[in-house]
Amino acid sequence: MSNPYAAVAITKHGVEMVRNMAGQFPGTDVYYMTKFARGDEQQLGYNMFEGSVKLILPDLFKRYNGIILFISLGAVVRMIAPLLVDKKVDPAVLVIDDRGEHVISVLSGHLGGANELTRQVAEVLGARPVITTASDVQGTIPVDLFGRELGWIVDSFDKATPVSAAVVNEEPVALIQETGERNWWKYDKPVPDHIRTFHSMAETESFAFNAALVISDRLLTDEEQQRFMSNGVLYRPKSLVLGMGCNRGTSLEELEQEVLATLAEQNLSVKSVRNIATIDLKKDEEGLLALCQKYDWELVTYAPAELNTVTLPNPSETVFKYTGAYGVSEPAALLSSGADHWLLEKKKSGNLTISIARIPFKP
Known part of the structure; x- marks a missing residue:
C-alpha cells in the first residue's frame, strides 16, 4: 500500500x-x-x-x-x-x-x-x-475514541458498547480523571450534565452512576475493578516518565524485567509510560534502545550539567566520578516529566537504577 x-x-x-x-x-x-x-x-x-x-x-x-x-x-x-x-x-x-x-x-x-x-x-x-454516529451528532464523548489524539490507550474495551449507550442516552456517567491531559473536551459548550467529572474514585461515593470512564495510570484494586469496570472503560494516559541509569552492556531482558517489576510494585501501568530519560552517555546504550523500540518509547537524554541543576537528597560522589553528574535516574525523571517530586525516588537493582515521576498536567 x-x-x-x-x-x-x-x-x-x-x-x-x-x-x-x-x-x-x-x-x-x-x-x-x-x-x-x-x-x-x-x-x-x-x-x-x-x-x-x-x-x-x-x-x-x-x-x-x-x-x-x-x-x-x-x-x-x-x-x-x-x-x-x-x-x-x-x-x-x-x-x-x-x-x-x-x-x-x-x-x-x-x-x-x-x-x-x-x-x-x-x-x-x-x-x-x-x-x-450518536456521539458526533449529539456532540458528546466518543467512548471508543476518547483521548486517542492525546495518546491515551484503552485498557479495557469489552464494555465500550454499553458505556457508549449510557453516554448517548444521557444516563448518569462518572468520569474519574486521576491524571492525563485535561483538554479532552472539544466542543464549544459545557460537558453534558449527566456526565459528572471527578478527580478521584473516592469523590464518587455519593454519586449513583450507570457507567464509568476512568482515566488513570494506576493498577486498580479488586474493589475498584468491581465498582467501576463492571460497566466502565479504562484509559491509560501517557503520564509516567522512567528515569534510568545502567551499567554498560546491561541486557534488554534485565532492563525489561526490572522495569515491569518496579511498575507493578508501585501499582502503575506500563501502558502509561511516556518515555525513558537518562544521561547522554547512554544515548547509544543497546539495551535501552531495544527496550524503547519494543515499547515504542522515546529515549530522552541530558548532559551532566543539566542533570546537576536538579537538587538531589542523596547526591552520589561515585556517580559524579564516572559520569560528571551527581545522579542520573532521579534528575532525568524530573527534568523530562516537569515534575518537582518523584513517585519513586530511586531503586537500585542489579545493573540499573530506576526513578519514576508523573507528568504534572495543567488543569
Missing part, C-alpha cells in the same frame, strides 16, 4: 469527481473502470479494472485504511457485507453520491476514522458530510 486511501468510481460523473479529488486530497490511490480511460492513467498512477467493483473490494479492504466509493449506498452495503470482520480492524468506508452532494460515513466511523475522513473529503468536494 503506497497510500492510506483508495477512491473508487464506476460512473462517468464519478470518474470526473475522483480525478478532481485526487489532485486535492493527497494519500489517495485512484481506481475506476477501464471503459472510462482517458489515456493518461499510467502517467498519473491511476488503477484501471474490468468487470464488477465487487471483485476488487476484498483486496482494497486488506490494503487500505480508508475506502472512498463514488457508488450508491445500497450497492455498497450489499457488496461490503461479506467482508466485515470487526470494527477494530475494518477500514473506514465512505460513500459519495453521483452528483457529489453528500459524503456519507458508512463503516468504522470512530475507530477506523471514517467520520473524520468524511469531513475532510466533504470539504475538498464542497459537499455535505453525513455522519450518523
Whole structure:
C-alpha cells in the first residue's frame, strides 16, 4: 500500500469527481473502470479494472485504511457485507453520491476514522458530510475514541458498547480523571450534565452512576475493578516518565524485567509510560534502545550539567566520578516529566537504577 486511501468510481460523473479529488486530497490511490480511460492513467498512477467493483473490494479492504466509493449506498452495503470482520480492524468506508452532494460515513466511523475522513473529503468536494454516529451528532464523548489524539490507550474495551449507550442516552456517567491531559473536551459548550467529572474514585461515593470512564495510570484494586469496570472503560494516559541509569552492556531482558517489576510494585501501568530519560552517555546504550523500540518509547537524554541543576537528597560522589553528574535516574525523571517530586525516588537493582515521576498536567 503506497497510500492510506483508495477512491473508487464506476460512473462517468464519478470518474470526473475522483480525478478532481485526487489532485486535492493527497494519500489517495485512484481506481475506476477501464471503459472510462482517458489515456493518461499510467502517467498519473491511476488503477484501471474490468468487470464488477465487487471483485476488487476484498483486496482494497486488506490494503487500505480508508475506502472512498463514488457508488450508491445500497450497492455498497450489499457488496461490503461479506467482508466485515470487526470494527477494530475494518477500514473506514465512505460513500459519495453521483452528483457529489453528500459524503456519507458508512463503516468504522470512530475507530477506523471514517467520520473524520468524511469531513475532510466533504470539504475538498464542497459537499455535505453525513455522519450518523450518536456521539458526533449529539456532540458528546466518543467512548471508543476518547483521548486517542492525546495518546491515551484503552485498557479495557469489552464494555465500550454499553458505556457508549449510557453516554448517548444521557444516563448518569462518572468520569474519574486521576491524571492525563485535561483538554479532552472539544466542543464549544459545557460537558453534558449527566456526565459528572471527578478527580478521584473516592469523590464518587455519593454519586449513583450507570457507567464509568476512568482515566488513570494506576493498577486498580479488586474493589475498584468491581465498582467501576463492571460497566466502565479504562484509559491509560501517557503520564509516567522512567528515569534510568545502567551499567554498560546491561541486557534488554534485565532492563525489561526490572522495569515491569518496579511498575507493578508501585501499582502503575506500563501502558502509561511516556518515555525513558537518562544521561547522554547512554544515548547509544543497546539495551535501552531495544527496550524503547519494543515499547515504542522515546529515549530522552541530558548532559551532566543539566542533570546537576536538579537538587538531589542523596547526591552520589561515585556517580559524579564516572559520569560528571551527581545522579542520573532521579534528575532525568524530573527534568523530562516537569515534575518537582518523584513517585519513586530511586531503586537500585542489579545493573540499573530506576526513578519514576508523573507528568504534572495543567488543569
